[in-house]
Amino acid sequence: MSIEIVFPVGLWDELNRHLLRAPKDGSDHLVDEQMAFVIAGINRSDSRIRILAHEIHTAKPEHLFRQSPAAIAPRMEYVASMLARCRRDGWSLIEVHSHPFASGRGTTFSSIDWRNDRRTMPPTSGFLPDVAMYASMVIGQESLDAHVYERSTNSIVPVTNIYVLGRGANNRAITSIPTTSGFNGNYHAGSVEERHQRQELLFGGEGQRMLSRAAIAVVGLGGLGSFVALELAYLGIGRLVLIDPDCVEKSNLNRLMGAKSTDIGRKKVEVYRDLIGAIAPGTQIAAVDSSIASEEALNYAKDCDLLMGCVDNHGARLILNHLAIRYLLPLIDAGTGIRLSGVKRSFAMGGQVHVVIPGTGCLECRGFIDASKAAFELAPPDIRGYEREHGYGTQQVAPSVVFLNGVVASLQVAEIAYLLNLSELIPVIPLNIYDAIKRNVIAVSIKDYKACPTCGVDGVQGVGDLAPIHVPIASAGKPPPSIAR
Structure with missing residues (x-):
């Protein structure tokens, strides 16, 4: 060890x-x-x-x-x-x-x-x-x-x-x-697989070997995560941990890259384990069919070198943010969105990619986690049920299209290549915002917030197993306390 x-x-x-x-x-x-x-x-x-x-x-x-x-x-x-x-x-x-x-x-x-x-x-x-x-x-x-x-x-x-x-x-x-x-002299030894030789022209032999030594957790295998998992396999990442509790549904098939109608009802992690095994037989794959809030998933995730956040809710994003800061794991988090408004069918469409490197700020101090929504999404089932009965936590299904997910997922995977290989030439950008209407990407520089209760001076940076993440799965007492604002 x-x-x-x-x-x-x-x-x-x-x-x-x-x-x-x-x-x-x-x-x-x-x-x-x-x-x-x-x-x-x-x-x-x-x-x-x-x-x-x-x-x-x-x-x-x-x-x-x-x-x-x-x-x-x-x-x-x-x-x-x-x-x-x-x-x-x-x-x-x-x-x-x-x-x-x-x-x-x-x-x-x-x-x-x-x-x-x-x-x-x-x-x-x-x-x-x-x-x-x-x-x-x-x-x-x-x-x-x-x-x-x-x-x-x-x-x-x-x-x-x-x-x-x-x-x-x-x-x-x-x-x-x-x-x-x-120091192990064999660390820099070994030839690059022929399938990656065109990448080696960009990354160099040692750069490609760095990718093959990396262990990355992909959390969420929806429209974003399905692209991300497959692209990382093509890139040559040596070990992938796939985390998602859900099964493939018919309504997913418009955006789950590689999934087929015969996969309906199968666990997403099993579908993508098999797909990646066919694409990159040398990749080690761990398929974790549970929520990132579970102890099993947390243990798998903290054993990785980097985290890829492909989730669609604030609760899971809060957990990933704490994993990154508490365990000093770089996190690349992404999201997409389409907002329809009015009778004239005006809308906004795009996404964002965050790079969180512990010591340089986090998703919380950047204002990208809604604490109230996260509390609802991480609450035990009885509290969520109580809140829904009182009008909180209900929302319409959001639009989702494959081409938007593909663009943002590729931007997210590109950050892996930049972090592991090209950061001397390509600076790390904390936030990239993609505007699908204007067809451009805006790089945003963000300063860290020293007083942040998570990543700040008095926060939880580097505490590791001393203060592990724990999400309660049950509650007692009637009625539950309200978490709505």
């Missing part, structure tokens, strides 16, 4: 500014090693463990017992304060120090570092909550290394990769940094 550490770019930049500071006088003199602690959440799944950076605590001179260009040691009371915080609130802890003299590849722990970690990591880990982890990192000028103490085996095991989410100094939206200890 691999172990990885994930940082939003803001925290990563803060950490590196502290650890790799230049001499104050601008000279070439050696600078002292620096230290910091990272408070972190955990994302445990069947395939890997991800340690999720939540906040940075930089060590100041008064926190250190010893500091020089070749060594650093914190005061015990400083370490104790970090451990007390983690024990009280359930956090994991990463101890980070710099090797400012280390340049090029191969930065790793010194013999002194190893001796200290073998001596201190077992007892220090014992002060953390049972589900928490204790990790150590060393960062040089151009490379780094990291390992964690594993209580079950009483051993120190390597971290394989550090992921940085958000556009940093290298202009990439998602940066994967292999650790020195976890």
Whole structure:
């Protein structure tokens, strides 16, 4: 099982500014090693463990017992304060120090570092909550290394990769940094399948291999999601998790790409599992025939690298937004709409594609989730029934056409290619709005909202399994409390 550490770019930049500071006088003199602690959440799944950076605590001179260009040691009371915080609130802890003299590849722990970690990591880990982890990192000028103490085996095991989410100094939206200890020479090896050679001309061999290593959850297999799932298969994504609780109905056949009349009554996830298996036999497929609100679907989704939101309601979109922020998973969310008005048949038609990279805002602070509608859609069945009896939550069936879904779905899939391959050349746009009447796409820049209760400074970014998403499925008491405004 691999172990990885994930940082939003803001925290990563803060950490590196502290650890790799230049001499104050601008000279070439050696600078002292620096230290910091990272408070972190955990994302445990069947395939890997991800340690999720939540906040940075930089060590100041008064926190250190010893500091020089070749060594650093914190005061015990400083370490104790970090451990007390983690024990009280359930956090994991990463101890980070710099090797400012280390340049090029191969930065790793010194013999002194190893001796200290073998001596201190077992007892220090014992002060953390049972589900928490204790990790150590060393960062040089151009490379780094990291390992964690594993209580079950009483051993120190390597971290394989550090992921940085958000556009940093290298202009990439998602940066994967292999650790020195976890680096696998075969990671960049292997030929590209002949079927993808025309794509390789754009992405390059390593770019296409990145797609083949990616795991993506497609949530919702309606008019949008059916296009998205098939396009991702053609693109060469290595693992797809398909999440949808519904069956194919006759009224779906005007917009479910690839579905046939013989599929009526079948689970959508089964239909698209079979279609993708025929299109791309090498793709790993997990078909989850339940709502994204279910524990099963949430567990599958948090095990992926990216989320594709193809849902048609605010409740599911709220869950996806929280999955993205809590588990540091990039989310590409899309929607389409047609609004008819008046007797002259005037109408608006279009859609939007949101790119949510944790640390750069979310759907809630952008104003694209209606809290009242989300509360209704996520309420237990008895509350929804009560609200409908009193006139809330009733709405007409909306128009839906295949060509509109196709355009917006392709814009959504294009963002995957940009994020994984081309973000150095094509900047990430938080919001793209498609106007089908004027036939244009408008790129909109949006600033994040620091006071957002979800992604803001005091929000739930990076909490992971410490505060898992839970949607109640039953309620008690009569009458239920009203959620209508």
